Amino acid sequence: MALNGIPKAIMQVKPYVPGKTIEEVQRELGLEEVIKLGSNENPYGPFDCSIKAMQEELVNLNLYPDASFVEIKQLIGDYIGVPRDYVAVSHGAEGMLETLVRCFVEVGDQVIIPSVTYGLYSEISRVMGAEIKYVPLKSHTIDLSLISGAVNSKTKLIWLCNPNNPTGTIFTDDDFKQFMQSLPDRVWVVVDEAYAEFVETPEYANSVQAVLEGKQVVVVRTFSKAFGLAGARLGYALAAPEMISIIDKVSEPFNANRIGLAGAKAILSDRRDFERFRKQIISDRSDVAAKLKEMGLEVITSNANFIFFQTPWDGRLLAQNFLRLGIIVRPTADWGLPNGIRVTVGRPEENEKFIKALRKTIETMEKEV
Numbered sequence: 515m516a517l518n519g520i521p522k523a524i525m526q527v528k529p530y531v532p533g534k535t536i537e538e539v540q541r542e543l544g545l546e547e548v549i550k551l552g553s554n555e556n557p558y559g560p561f562d563c564s565i566k567a568m569q570e571e572l573v574n575l576n577l578y579p580d581a582s583f584v585e586i587k588q589l590i591g592d593y594i595g596v597p598r599d600y601v602a603v604s605h606g607a608e609g610m611l612e613t614l615v616r617c618f619v620e621v622g623d624q625v626i627i628p629s630v631t632y633g634l635y636s637e638i639s640r641v642m643g644a645e646i647k648y649v650p651l652k653s654h655t656i657d658l659s660l661i662s663g664a665v666n667s668k669t670k671l672i673w674l675c676n677p678n679n680p681t682g683t684i685f686t687d688d689d690f691k692q693f694m695q696s697l698p699d700r701v702w703v704v705v706d707e708a709y710a711e712f713v714e715t716p717e718y719a720n721s722v723q724a725v726l727e728g729k730q731v732v733v734v735r736t737f738s739k740a741f742g743l744a745g746a747r748l749g750y751a752l753a754a755p756e757m758i759s760i761i762d763k764v765s766e767p768f769n770a771n772r773i774g775l776a777g778a779k780a781i782l783s784d785r786r787d788f789e790r791f792r793k794q795i796i797s798d799r800s801d802v803a804a805k806l807k808e809m810g811l812e813v814i815t816s817n818a819n820f821i822f823f824q825t826p827w828d829g830r831l832l833a834q835n836f837l838r839l840g841i842i843v844r845p846t847a848d849w850g851l852p853n854g855i856r857v858t859v860g861r862p863e864e865n866e867k868f869i870k871a872l873r874k875t876i877e878t879m880e881k882e883v
C-alpha cells in the first residue's frame with residue numbers, strides 16, 4: 515500500500531529496537547529457562563510494598579487518576595530535594611522525552627546528540643523534522659567540550675545521558691558547570707538520568723542544582739530501573755516551575771496510570787528495599803566487572819546497572835551464542851561498536867550463569883581461530 519501523505523521525516527525514522535523479551539526467546543528457540551540481561555531492568559522489583567499498593571489499587575481502575583498528580587509530585591520532590599512544582603510526570607522516561615522534544619523543537623532546528631547514546635533521542639528528534647548533529651564520545655564518555663564547540667545559531671536542544679547508555683560512563687559536575695556557562699541563552703539541555711541511582715561517584719554532575727539555579731536544563735528520571743517498576747511505566751522531569759507548566763500543557767492530561775502511581779508512591783514512602791537492592795546491584799556490578807577483566811576483556815567502568823565490555827570477537831555473534839544458551843544480552847553493533855556487549859547486572863545466580871556461558875563461548879571461539 516502506498517502511504518501517501520505521511521511526512522518524509524516520519525518515513526525516514528529508524529524504528530527503536532528494544533531488547534528481546536523472555537517470551538520471544540522462549541518461543542523462537544523453544545527454551546524453558548531464559549535469563550534476561552538485555553534491557554537493564556531490576557531483577558528484584560517490583561518491591562513488596564509496591565506490589566501490595568498496586569494490588570490494592572486495582573479496584574480503582576475504572577477511575578481516571580488525579581490529573582494534578584499532587585501526591586506523587588510531592589513525594590518525588592521530597593526524594594530529590596526540590597519543591598513539588600519542579601516536578602512533572604509521564605508514561606516512563608520515554609513519554610517525558612517525547613513531550614520535551616515537542617516543547618523545544620521545530621522543523622529545521624538543530625539538535626545535538628552524542629554519537630553513542632540512547633537511541634530514542636535521534637528517533638523523536640527526526641520525527642519533529644530536526645537536523646541532527648552527532649558529536650563523538652571520547653574514551654566512551656560524552657565529551658561536553660566537543661558538544662559545546664558544535665553549537666551553532668540553529669542549535670535548539672542538546673540531549674545528554676548521564677550515566678550514558680550503553681557505555682555506563684558519566685560526565686562530571688565541573689565539566690557540566692563549565693558546559694552550561696558556554697551555552698547561548700536559547701539552547702536547552704535535557705539530561706536523561708535514568709540510571710542516576712546507581713552512581714556512586716561524588717564528581718557526578720549535579721544537574722538538579724543547575725535547575726534550581728535557573729539554568730535551561732530539564733532532568734529526566736524514571737521508576738523503571740532502581741525502583742523496579744519498568745512495566746508500570748512512570749517517569750518524571752525536574753525543571754523550573756515555568757518550564758513544568760509548559761511540559762504539563764504539552765503532555766496528554768492523564769499521562770501516568772493508577773498502577774504505576776500506586777507502586778511508585780509506596781516505594782518512595784518506604785525506601786528500605788529500594789536501598790538494599792540498589793546496594794546489592796552496585797556490589798554485584800563490581801563482581802561481574804572484575805570477572806570480565808580476569809578474562810582479559812576491555813571493561814568500561816560502569817555507573818549504571820549494566821556493564822559495557824569489548825571482546826576480540828563480533829558482539830552480535832556472541833549475543834547469538836548466548837541466546838542459544840537462554841541468556842539475552844545486548845550487542846552494541848547498532849551503536850557502531852561491533853565488538854561490544856552491554857549486559858545488565860542481574861541476580862548473583864544469573865550473573866554467574868552469564869559469566870560461565872561467556873567463558874565457554876570464548877573457549878569455543880578461541881579454538882575456532
Ligand SMILES: Cc1ncc(COP(=O)(O)O)c(C=O)c1O
Pocket residue numbers: 553554605606607608609632675679706708735736737738744748749
Ligand atoms: C537512558 C534511558 N533513558 C530512558 C529510558 C526509558 O525509560 P522508561 O522505562 O522510564 O521509559 C531508558 C530505558 O532503557 C534508558 O536507558
